[in-house]
Amino acid sequence: MGTKVNIIVGSHVWAEEPDVAWVDGEVVKINGDEAEIQAANGKKIVSKLSKLYPKDMEAAAGGVDDMTKLSYLHEPGVLQNLATRYELNEIYTYTGNILIAVNPFQRLQHLYDSHMMQQYKGAPFGELSPHVFAVADVAYRAMIHEGRSNSILVSGESGAGKTETTKMLMQYLAYLGGRAATEGRTVEQQVLESNPVLEAFGNAKTVRNNNSSRFGKFVEIQFDKHGRISGAAVRTYLLERSRVCQISDPERNYHCFYLLCAAPQEELDKYKLENPRTYHYLNKSNCYDLVGVSDAREYLATRRAMDIVGISTQEQV
Numbered sequence: 001m002g003t004k005v006n007i008i009v010g011s012h013v014w015a016e017e018p019d020v021a022w023v024d025g026e027v028v029k030i031n032g033d034e035a036e037i038q039a040a041n042g043k044k045i046v047s048k049l050s051k052l053y054p055k056d057m058e059a060a061a062g063g064v065d066d067m068t069k070l071s072y073l074h075e076p077g078v079l080q081n082l083a084t085r086y087e088l089n090e091i092y093t094y095t096g097n098i099l100i101a102v103n104p105f106q107r108l109q110h111l112y113d114s115h116m117m118q119q120y121k122g123a124p125f126g127e128l129s130p131h132v133f134a135v136a137d138v139a140y141r142a143m144i145h146e147g148r149s150n151s152i153l154v155s156g157e158s159g160a161g162k163t164e165t166t167k168m169l170m171q172y173l174a175y176l177g178g179r180a181a182t183e184g185r186t187v188e189q190q191v192l193e194s195n196p197v198l199e200a201f202g203n204a205k206t207v208r209n210n211n212s213s214r215f216g217k218f219v220e221i222q223f224d225k226h227g228r229i230s231g232a233a234v235r236t237y238l239l240e241r242s243r244v245c246q247i248s249d250p251e252r253n254y255h256c257f258y259l260l261c262a263a264p265q266e267e268l269d270k271y272k273l274e275n276p277r278t279y280h281y282l283n284k285s286n287c288y289d290l291v292g293v294s295d296a297r298e299y300l301a302t303r304r305a306m307d308i309v310g311i312s313t314q315e316q317v
């Protein structure tokens with residue numbers, strides 16, 4: 001992190017500020033190893049010289065699409081660049097060949113449509129704006145050219161957007177390796193529909209994320225020598241099993257329980273299902289509904305996904 005730059009009176013710097021992490025300002029006085037900074041937010045800050053970072057006064061107004069282009073590669077510089085881009089709805093930024101995604105918490109439809117997929121197909125890495133499709137494209141092409149498996153690692157804290165990012169990667173790989181639908185369901189459709197099934201049984205509302213995956217997963221998509229998807233396997237790790245019998249407000253149990261209680265009436269009658277509030281494992285929390293989510297619709301979507309994935313009706317029952 002330490003970018004060795006001589007900080008003097010008049011230098012523009014970043015200083016730590018507990019409320020907002022970092023503020024920028026100008027050094028107005030230096031006393032030994034301490035500096036007084038006139039911050040842009042109007043405050044006067046006193047900080048150790050060693051805790052100040054130089055601010056790039058010639059940084060591009062819209063930020064840079066690759067962190068390696070920053071003059072100073074330190075925490076405030078990186079955060080400032082991500083924030084600048086985020087303001088412009090540019091949620092993706094490279095750091096070399098790593099992609100950083102900042103959760104937009106809104107649907108950015110134009111980023112993921114078929115036109116976008118066409119654009120990224122075969123485009124040299126770095127030529128177009130940073131995008132999750134570009135990462136998938138590189139992995140796919142490397143696999144074809146080198147004839148070897150490739151992995152994409154998606155990591156981040158809870159709610160960062162790993163699940164959504166993984167789905168987009170899978171969607172793009174399905175687009176690259178898909179074949180025209182001939183009879184009914186295709187392998188790539190099955191690959192994609194594995195997600196709603198896994199989410200119904202392994203995702204739940206937590207304090208941090210309404211659709212938090214309570215397990216890890218390794219998704220393997222297999223391709224034939226022509227680059228067409230031939231199969232897939234999903235391995236799951238460490239499901240948070242305690243959630244089944246222990247939940248606290250305002251979290252929920254696994255989605256599947258609420259979906260079951262929102263099944264069509266004939267199924268509710270058949271399986272003697274009642275309102276989720278009547279069940280001990282569900283009524284330990286006061287949260288039953290998710291804003292913007294219809295459990296009834298999700299129930300039908302999950303059943304449909306199970307059909308496509310190939311889970312027989314008997315198994316589903």
Ligand SMILES: Nc1ncnc2c1ncn2[C@@H]1O[C@H](COP(=O)(O)OP(=O)(O)OP(=O)(O)O)[C@@H](O)[C@H]1O
Nearest residue numbers: 105106107158159160161162163164209211212213
């Ligand atoms: N690229 C995106 N576009 C739109 N919304 C997004 C995007 N990424 C994340 N989100 C939103 O943020 C929510 C949380 O993201 P997601 O479930 O992918 O996080 P996660 O990293 O998988 O979290 P967890 O570790 O808790 O499972 C999503 O349900 C979605 O509403």
